[in-house]
Amino acid sequence: MAEKTEIIVNGKQTQVSTTWTVDDLIQDLELVGRQVAVEVNGQIISRDRWSEQTLGSGDRIEIVHFVGGGEEEKCLMI
Numbered sequence: 001m002a003e004k005t006e007i008i009v010n011g012k013q014t015q016v017s018t019t020w021t022v023d024d025l026i027q028d029l030e031l032v033g034r035q036v037a038v039e040v041n042g043q044i045i046s047r048d049r050w051s052e053q054t055l056g057s058g059d060r061i062e063i064v065h066f067v068g069g070g071e072e073e074k075c076l077m078i
Contacts, residue, residue, distance in 0.1 A: 023050040
């Protein structure tokens with residue numbers, strides 16, 4: 001059984017494997033292919049770094065999903 005660590009995703013505590021990356025989290029949240037921005041501990045992580053950015057104990061992750069339509073685009077917290 002893989003070891004777990006606690007992180008905070010959009011203000012909610014959750015446990016993930018100690019080997020998880022941002023990419024693993026995005027897959028688990030079923031956000032693959034969607035227009036999202038990811039911030040880890042106040043730093044925006046570019047999509048090309050998701051597979052190398054590991055998640056550690058106490059990390060604060062913010063995920064924002066962009067929604068288009070109408071005259072202005074909107075930004076929603078996941």
